[in-house]
Amino acid sequence: xNPCLEDKTLFLISEGEVSEEQQSHLLSCPSCAKRYxxxxxxxxxxxxxxxxxxxxxxxxxxAPIVYKSLPLAAGVLLAIALLWGESRLSRPHxxxxxxxxxxxxxxxxxxxxxxxxxxxxxxVETASSESDLASVQVALGENCSADCRELFINSLSTDVxxxxxxVEQPVVAIRGRPxxxxxxxxxxxxxR
Amino acid sequence: MPDKETPSFEGLYKAHxxxxxxxxxxxxRDTAEAEETGQEVFLxxxxxxxTASWPNDWSxxxxxxxxxxxxxxxxxAWWKWWRSSNGEVQFAEYPSSARTPEQEALGREQxxxxxxxxxxxxxxxxxxxxxxxxxGWSTEEVAxxxxxxxxSVKNHLFRAVHSLREALKKNGEGS
Numbered sequence: 001x002n003p004c005l006e007d008k009t010l011f012l013i014s015e016g017e018v019s020e021e022q023q024s025h026l027l028s029c030p031s032c033a034k035r036y037x038x039x040x041x042x043x044x045x046x047x048x049x050x051x052x053x054x055x056x057x058x059x060x061x062x063a064p065i066v067y068k069s070l071p072l073a074a075g076v077l078l079a080i081a082l083l084w085g086e087s088r089l090s091r092p093h094x095x096x097x098x099x100x101x102x103x104x105x106x107x108x109x110x111x112x113x114x115x116x117x118x119x120x121x122x123x124v125e126t127a128s129s130e131s132d133l134a135s136v137q138v139a140l141g142e143n144c145s146a147d148c149r150e151l152f153i154n155s156l157s158t159d160v161x162x163x164x165x166x167v168e169q170p171v172v173a174i175r176g177r178p179x180x181x182x183x184x185x186x187x188x189x190x191x192r
Numbered sequence: 193m194p195d196k197e198t199p200s201f202e203g204l205y206k207a208h209x210x211x212x213x214x215x216x217x218x219x220x221r222d223t224a225e226a227e228e229t230g231q232e233v234f235l236x237x238x239x240x241x242x243t244a245s246w247p248n249d250w251s252x253x254x255x256x257x258x259x260x261x262x263x264x265x266x267x268x269a270w271w272k273w274w275r276s277s278n279g280e281v282q283f284a285e286y287p288s289s290a291r292t293p294e295q296e297a298l299g300r301e302q303x304x305x306x307x308x309x310x311x312x313x314x315x316x317x318x319x320x321x322x323x324x325x326x327x328g329w330s331t332e333e334v335a336x337x338x339x340x341x342x343x344s345v346k347n348h349l350f351r352a353v354h355s356l357r358e359a360l361k362k363n364g365e366g367s
Binding site (some may be wrong): 007013042043045046047049051053054 | 310
């Protein structure tokens, strides 16, 4: 005996799609015949019900629009966060070498600031040991020969205007820094 | 153009407007939207009435136009659907004097369950069910009208019938 017919087959039979085999099974199987008749009965009842006027409809209280908008707002925020994250990831990363170079140049700049007070670059010129000694002697008020004083005074008068690297120049000539007049006066008094 | 032998527009409207409104209410969830769509259908009928090409069967023409109008309305009303989808449709039926109170109570509950299940069907399943069983069209006519295959019509029909029967069985078990 053939297995019982499926619900869909029974429905297709009611729509006129039936093979001889199915028809013979339907006639010989009380269970399938019963299911087939039940389906027809239900369908008639459903159709009759739906042909009548529908019962009064009432829409249950709706959730406030704020609550219903929460998932939408959350979705928008998530999309924005994803886009932001993606843009961050796609941005090229500075290499470790670039980072190191940046750090070094920043460090040098800070050191330069600390050493030279103001921002401008100053030139420190090397001096000869003679002028160096003269300057130190004058500054300490030690006995200094006429040549020594002259050397020092010359170095002050030339000061910052000329920065040629000669022996007659001051020991340390710092461009832009004025010579202290008191110091100059003292030196000239001593020279007399 | 109409002459004395042909029906007047008012006559056609009176003969069919209840059916059109009912179809719209069955195929659309929103009652106000169903009324608007019904008016659109009669506007189309008026335009058709003014042309020289009249359909052979105004009833079938109106059914087809109504189903298509509801289909279009459903497609364009996703926002409205989203707004209304959280609101649960509830049914309340008034008792009829033709039955006993027990029959009335049981029948009322069954009808409510069937209508609720019908409203939960997909738009296509409702269209197919209405045309095939409530309007009495053949499978071939339904397929032609909805521009789908006959096999697809039968599949939609089977799913619709299965869902409706399930609702009926649940109600029978519960009562």
